[in-house]
Amino acid sequence: MPVESGIAEAASVLRAGGLVAFPTETVYGLGANALDARAAARIFEAKQRPSFDPLITHLADAADLAGLVGPVPEAVAALAERFWPGPLTLIVDRPAAIPPIVTSGLETMAVRVPDEASARALIAAAGVPVAAPSANRFGQLSPTRAEHVVAGLGGAVDVVLDGGPTRCGIESTIVDARGGRPVVLRLGALPVETLVEAVGPVTVRPGSSGQPVAPGTLAAHYAPRTPLRVAGGAEPAAGDGTRRGFLAFRERPAGGDWAAVEVLSPGGDLTVAAARLFDALHRLDAAGVTEIVAERVPDVGVGRAVNDRLGRAAATWRSDA
Incomplete structure (x- = not known):
């Protein structure tokens, strides 16, 4: 339903223990009452x-x-x-009011205030904090449009609020600043360089071994259903009739036999590239190709987060992952 007219109903669903998919500035979230353990369990199930x-x-x-x-x-x-409201998630100690299922048993909690007015209005109308990972099947492409949510989760969601495409297109940056130098646990829509300008040096540690200490930090994640690999240089023609898709940064590849091509930003704007990343991968995933080849973007600013997502998606399909 349209987000403008659906907030009151969606807030009522959240208070009653239901699931609501809603737009933020980053990606669509799958929300439940964060104070209700049974509601949070429905997120994991869905x-x-x-x-x-x-x-x-x-x-x-x-x-x-x-x-x-x-x-x-x-x-x-x-x-x-x-940075709040904005695409920054901060790590704090878990309060007693938040059930352990929300933090997967950790004594820490990830929390943020989204920079999307309708999302804040929904949370305020519900009157409870809202636990909300991305509204997709675990490990798959994040949703940046309401139709991505419907295609991925279908009837598992009680209400889907449609606010159009999200602005940032990739998830929030996660930072633990509870002691000493801030630690970036997940690269995201808030560039590391912007953090450094604000607070000085930070440590970047975007990965997990064993239980994740923050969401979205597993080595294999954010993957399309179609096998994806990151381009290692000039890509030759397939030569075997394989239908391949190509995800380009600025321009279509000069060579190769490509069944589908998506260009993230002809103007070379990394913010635009990030905003279009998952949407472009959703289209390639639906194009009937047998492989997606993705070109890395410049590894600066929000480009670092784009490359992070491509690397985790490719790891899903590597035999050594």
């Missing part, structure tokens, strides 16, 4: 998400953080003041 992968809790306003978790570490508060 996504077929393993219980060891924690969720992000969303708030309507930065001022709500202290009311939920109590005293907020100074560095965390400073980042929240600077």
